[in-house]
Amino acid sequence: MKPQLTILAISLALAGCGGSGGSDTSASAAPTYTVSGTITAQNIDLQSQVCADINQNYMCDSGEPSSTANANGEFSITSTKKSILSVPLLAQVDAGIAANSTSASASSYAYIAAPGLQKNTGNEINGISSLLAGYVADGLTVTEANSKLKAQLAKSGISISGDIQDDLSASELASLEQNIVSTIKAFKHSNRAFMLAQLSAKFDKSAADYVNGVLTNEEVVAFANFLEGELKAATALNDTGVIRYFSDIDDTQDVAEPQSSFPGQDAEYGFDKTELNTNTGNGFQFAKLDANGQVLADDAAEWSCVLDQRSGLIWESKTDDENSIQHKDRLLALELPGVVTPYDQDVDLATCKTKGDQVCTTQDYVEHINSINLCGKSDWRLPTFHEFYNLLDFGETETNSDGRAYGLTYKYFPHQTAGIDYTSYIGSVWNQSIIYNQYSNTAVDGGFYYNEIGTLGGDRGYISSLEIYSGDVDSSDNYDSYQFPARLVSLQGK
Template sequence: MKPQLTILAISLALAGCGGSGGSDTSASAAPTYTVSGTVTAQNVDLQSKVCADINQNYMCDSGEPSSTANANGEFSITSTKKSILSVPLLAQVDTGIAANSTSGSASSYAYIAAPGLQKNTGNEINGISSLLAGYVADGLTIAEANNKLKAQLAKSGITISGDIQDDLSASELASLEQNVVSTIKAFKHSNRAFMLAQLSAKFDKSAADYVGGVLDNDQVTAFANFLEGELKAATALNDTGVLRYFSDIDDTQDVVEPQSSFPGQDAEYGFDKTELNANTGNGFQFAKLDSNGQVLSDDATQWACVLDQRSGLIWETKTDDENSLQYKDRQFALELPGVVTPYDQDVDLATCKTKGDAICTTQDYVEHINAINLCGKSDWRLPTFHEFYNVLDFGETEKNAGGKAYGLTYKYFPHQSVGGEYTEIGSVWNQSIIYNQYSNTAVDGGFYYNEIGTLGEDRGYISALEIYSGDVDSSDNSDSYQFPARLVSLQGK
């Protein structure tokens, strides 16, 4: 039996974390903790407010431990909260733009950051530390963040020996440091964690050279606007797809008319809202694409990809041909470069072993689909948890051969996965690795993963599964899980 935790179990486990099992300290004062360092960013007021970002929303909120740096940028924060050592440290800098609703600016302040390093002293906050913090905000460890940033710098001929957080003010990083701070100041959206993560991942893909010299305002603004567009694509939401109403007249079949005796039902609101006596809604805006990425007519009978016009994401279509690499139930072991290495026994049970090919892991599959430029795209990847959940259609009535309603809109996604050997609820891989789950039976080298059910009554159901990585001792453990994959790409990239 594979280890699995339901939402209820997760909730109970998290609730247990706040119990009274700790030692009684009522007889003595609570211990205090101190974190100190220096703001070293160029072209900012060094006498800035610095805070420990306890809730990790990448802004200094009222009540969060803070202090004001001196004229040399030196700061020291003391608190009874030990978490100040491990959460991001933020320096609040003035953008020079007054906050108001017409300017599009959410605040007159921007926040440069440093990742929490468990260091009492010697912390440094500037543009380069903000790049590391952006990677950490996106789920990477500090070691992984170092490797990512070093690889980006190497493209520009810059080599940093040792850990970058120990050399944040290196002279060869001076232009990059200024440009990063200027870009952070130019952000308009309040989703700072996402914006910072995108800046970290993509500064080296900007049309302007972020490393070779200090950029002008137009160049910085252009790239900041591009990242704002990335946020819009990543967060634009569809509706649920629910078009019908529960009725007490016949509770075995929902009806198309709103029910005055049961007001406030899902179908009465949002994009799904239907016209009276019409079973139509606009919860999703899909378009079929040919193999070159061109839009086809809505009644096309053959298509290669599906564009979600609301989010800007392009989804791979699958096939029911078992000999195709894009077969809907082809099984893969999970591999996320820099995050998850594949587990040997999961690889051994992947479909590649019976088909005699080398496409065994999700990364193998990503590389294959990118190599063939499916729909003219070469940036295919596994979807994030929210991206995949955003295309679930809870109103779909078409059923598979097993009698279970599909979880994606059948008209556009006719070939949908059953799942894996151990969980046949339509699961496909996403990037939802979670680290806030603990079990005393967890295997060293394993981690928890949010599985999304997509079939029948399991549509939208989330379970925490323990997945094994390449760090697990295969001599003492069996396989964990293998699932199919449905990849996603971003329109216009």
């Protein structure tokens, strides 16, 4: 693996070299990229701001490439950031929030979206494109999003030939398009990615018919409120798992009792204390699931998945069998459809090369686990940064063969990765945390920065920024970057 210096080390090295050193100061103009298209949503002001959602928080932030559409809804965005072609495109519209909500968290703006399609021209933003974007926000590829949405439409007798993004303004989709935009405008919560993903997955399960006819405001708000409830259930935080106290009298060992001389410690607060006092746990509520997704007895000796009853997320169980594709230490190259293509040298070092199979990247692994319908689910994906961090148990005392404490609750997650030698923050697994707000003048063209979460021993919860290579990196001039195992997640009820 190519050694990677920290930004501080690089700065010191340059200082030691005396600075200028004959470097080439000539500058050529940075290349620019353009993405254009049309807002075609009904009953909104077409002269709306449109932005490329670089940080993918589903709102137009200051500094993100943007423009204002003309009276026909036509827009064009130009930027030196190539990612404008692959990130969601958002149209900022008036939410009319005063009529629907007095919530302090409500925004006066709503955002309809289109997934990044790598298209310079011909992009279209409306309610139907927002459904596709919602599925992509939940980890699906555009192709998978098309399949999901077509299946939902088929239930209402609507058949779209070809890709839906090429027929977003079809007359048979007019009612659905308008109802989706109205529902997005009724959202009160700021977690827009989750809300949009839930709307995509569940509009066909609403008591109101989203496809045949325009809904009343009451029907729209009722379903928006239902999705708000789904958000509350699915984003509840676990506690830290810390149930013991540091003692300033004997600092060689934690103690079970609160310390009056050292007040305000973690164990005095939250679910940890409440559940410890009632002998029900350490701030987590897990359930073991069988291969069909049915809840097992808590003392079951074998299980396939783990349900986090606080967050509503279902986690894949790993195995200690080295011949299994679900082995805890199976290494994968990172692949995030539409964002990161796999780097050849990382693929060459993946476990698939020694096992002789084709599951080499994180996307290969996602597709494999979905193909076997693990625990009755087919929406498995890499977790987000926050989803995985919420799973960490800082109170776990069970250790691995190297004497390092596990980062996840051992009773439910007995098979945890041991990590790899070239990073000190061992026990890492892949998540989706590609970041764009870090810069180094030594960064490799085509590389990305990534937030790695340490999960073992003293590094539990430690976050390190690593440079990950993509398929755009010249492999003839660079070594490999990183390969980690993956632990996939699914949402309960989907």
